[in-house]
Amino acid sequence: MAKRNLYLDTKPVEEAAELYLNALRPVVTIQYETIPVTESLNRVTRHATYAKYSSPLFNASAMDGIAVISERTVAATEVAPVTLKEKEDYIVVDTGDPIHPPYDAVIMAEDLVETKDGVQITASAAPWQHVRPIGEDIVAGEMILPSRHKIRPIDVGVLLSAGITRIEVVKRPRAAIFPTGTEIIEPEDTPREGSIIESNSRMFENMVIEAGGEARRFPPIIDDYEQIRDNIAKAVSEYDMVIVNAGSSAGTEDYTVHVLRELGEVIVHGVAIKPGKPVILAVVEGKPVIGLPGYPVSAYIGFENFVLPVLAMMGQTALKKNEVVTASVSKRLVSSLRHKEYVRVKVGKVGDKMVAAPLARGAGAAMSLVRADGFCVIEQHSEGVEAGEPVQVELYRDKAEVENTVVIIGSHDLILDVAADMMPNLHPGMFVSSTHVGSMGGLMALKRKEAHLAPIHLLDEETGEYNLSYIRRLFGSGKIALIKGVGRTQGILVKKGNPLGIKGIEDLPGCRYVNRQRGAGTRVLFDYKLKQLGIAPEQINGYEREAATHMAVAAAVGSDGADAGMGILSAAKAMDLDFIPVGPEEYDFAVPLEYLELPHIKAFIEILKMDEFYKRLDELGGYTYERAGERILNI
Template identity: 50%
Template sequence: MRNKRDVYLDDRPWEEALEGLLKHLEAKGTLQPANPELIAVEEALGRVTAAPIFAANSSPHYNASAMDGIAVDSALTFGASDAEPRQIKLGERAQVVDTGDPLPPGCDAVIMIEDIHFVEDDVFEITSAASPWQHVRAIGEDLVATEMILPANHTIRPVDIGGILAGGIGKIKVYSRPRVALLPTGTELVQPGTELKPGDIIEYNTRVLGAMVKTWGGEPIRRAITVDDWDKLKEAVCTAVEEADMVVINAGSSAGREDFTAQLIRELGTVLTHGAAIKPGKPVILGEVKGKPVIGIPGYPVSAALTMEIFVRPIIYRKLGSVPPEPEYAEAIISRKMPSPMGVEEFIRVKLGQVGEKIVATPISRGAGIIMSLVRADGMLRVPRLSEGYRAGETVKIELMRPLEAVRQTTVIIGSHDMALDILANHLRKRFPDASLSSANVGSLGGLSAIKKGECHCAGTHLLDEETGEYNISYLKRLLGDRPAILLNLVYRQQGLMVAKGNPLNIKGLEDLAREGIRFINRQRGAGTRILLDYKLNQLGINPDTIYGYGREEYTHMAVAAAVASGDADAGLGILAAANALELDFVPVVEERYDLCIPGEYWETPYIQRLLEVIATPEFKEQVEALGGYDLRDCGGVMYRQGI
């Protein structure tokens, strides 16, 4: 049993799987809130009331002056007017009061200080009558004793604390926070901060899941890492089931060698679902042990976060007598074709930007292992089970992960990657806290093409014209015709060959790439660096076919550098900054110009003007120069303009 591969997973729609789980728990009686705690009102922010709260006293509990002024018996004032001012002497039926003071016996109204004119030390004059109960806060005006202040199942906000205390209540019953045990499992897992060996995986999932639990009102209990050992895992699960209200086992949920989570839950209790028709997140396990939910969450970080949200969040809210808040949605135009397999609901992370009148959604990497796709996402596009995906330009509904207003304040830059853009993004955020920069790396030609399709506010480009030796202008004209546009210089930068530390293969230039035993790694077609390489190879008369690895493509400078750093390749063309970052040697080949191409219609908008303001600051320039390999002699200068 323990060694049998459990390769066949269910394929149920997640709604059905979730409903099955909730019904099962409901029948077991473990979905209801339990064990209310009595806590001080002042500690109750964000907690959920387990019982209605009734006022113990009225508020105010006495008739109170609502103004600073003089409390009077209104009968004394009848008949006062401009023509016949009335003079009244301070005494029992006319007493000075401040806001909040009790109305003195014998008085039934308050005259505001502003309406009073003292004619002697203890005699004042008024020119209009006071009506009975004017400027008096009657007993119980705010709250009457025994009145319900709040019902059960209410999440306490700051103002509620005021209402409850005003009603004379000091302690209230709230639902205890559902305790969620998080069990990281896997022999390959290491704690953050450990020196990494190949095969080690940093155990950060339960930290993410724990923060999610907190956000939803639960109490995460993170346990030690359990290695892939049946008995140890069994012991860990049994302990967790005793101690917590629900158990989340992270990883061990797919059909791999060490994936005996499902068998274990089956042995200890019930597996309701193993495998849901979602992508990512398919291998999720929904189970129950001793009446408590035990959920097997897949190991890939995106799958983990997603299945946690789909299956664990509703349980936490139910145990808090509440329902998860509805997400916000926005309509967006999808910028590129997005095929998706039939039969599963796919969750695609997207970047969003307000470009012109429309909101454009650009899909980010779909890999379940890419946590940064969640970090960078502005929203989630769900492709239904019975859809094959979307065509470019279709209007889709996006579940927002950032407020729409923040999306609207985001400058969208698509095109070639440069590290100066990270620094720009950071300084933009510091200078304009409500603005941000969203950059997608698709190469220089991809960026100009994105401008053409109305997907971005500007594009990073370093495209060499092989005939004129000029940068960017001819490409701009080819892709944008005579559409008004500006080329703004950001940096000049060194391109060169990144090689292993110490340059063990003694690579001196592009000529060496064709040498026997040199493994090259290339950039993708359309990338400015690729064009530069092809231009130089052509000048040098080197046939690309003679270069081993010419066909292996990476999409960023850093990915190329990483391949060299790991020993997977011996050389790649890229920028000095990337080589420095990974401590590689660098053989300069050429200096190139990196510009931002800005369509005329965005030039005057905050999207661009804010960038210009940041680019002009010394801090930005200093930090870019500190990376090395940059020359900022034209930074912020207009290199070319047409129609504007």
């Protein structure tokens, strides 16, 4: 076998980051440039900035009216008005006009009565009334912005008013980004067997921009020691930092760490973090060079923990901190003492508590980052948390958004995505979030007060009735409603053209099957059908192979690893598979009565009654919706 480089260190995260920053501080030079103030938004000042001019530049009228000599007005009262003559006793001024001796006060236009001899006033003017003194806002020589200040729109305005037109700021750190790997292709290329579409570098590019840096993304380099070395060496001489993606692990073609040992010093290789362990933190010619793992989630977490602090140091900016909330975790999370673990979670507010529902934990699950509302961080010294225990969640959505989110946990259907898409458009600031744990899992989540709604499709084998008997059994009376959802058709998903000629469940023994997870309504239905037909689970090759959603079943059947799986028509259609109907079923929503009057829950139920919703269901295919949104049970 080829040489592998199995043994990485696994330094604790904080120790690794500190070690690296300490190695960089003495060698990295902060760079500066002088730019026009008009182009300085979000840039960071080098020095404290002092006003060149005062603002206002002169004593100025604060009102539209007349400038007067205050001592000539002292006698004016309601009963004995004083008449002032233009040019002699007063001049007309608009707001902002200069006030010069002998004038030393302003009377508002509203307080004047015009007469044939001039204007009449009925009260005296105090010296300096309605006059903005020179420098009232800014005095020449005064400090207007401190050093290391990030310039906001109001700062641009004030700098210009104070006569500052150019300003010295920290240069944006420039990062070179190298994707590596023989198997990777560009997004516009047509993927072939074994291809991986390169996308991490584009994520990094945008993360660099968000952190105030400039990014240059280079085309992918193949897994070749010399090519990787030469490209890094050249980039180090031209950029402020270099990011190399993938090849940071211990695989047969992971050259990066060897290249960096040749070119400079590797400070850290391997961090006790999950996902994201194979990180390389190196210094080459006084510049940071960072190797990040290839799995998108590992790459993202590595970037957040190790690249962002370096960019902050070089750009002299503050690291942005996400809001942290305490939430109750909806299922047990086991973690190893060997690493700090970042678990992506969906967060919502149910009743008076925040709940965090863990998403897929795999390092490859980039969609879980898209879907997540935040990270639940399990520290290295912890073995994990039990279901229901409080955890700290770093939010990356606004807390207000999270609080206005309908939390759905239960069976998966594509219509949940449609509702999630429609909600914020119909009700800005309201959202729908769904986690897929199967129908029974959803009802359990309702019982534990971790969700507002549970979508379910559970067949009572005895009555042939859907859903009602299950929630009757699980919830007390006066506790829950069933909101009618949609009718849909379950069936067998097979490859296009049905090459094995499958006609029904009776044909499945002998095929490679992909099943749904325990507790999923589709699995309940499959078990019921097997029993009806007298087929034992052991006769099904792949009965133990579980997929978590209809779409995951469809994907497996679409590949060369499986021949059939049970699921809904819309999933077959989305993946262009053939579909053998098994029977209709009812997909409804269980909702505890206490949530029915919440504005976002009402809004969700209203969506189920909308023509736009039905139009989109028709596009997906295979749905009926006669009574959708109707409340059919209070027990």
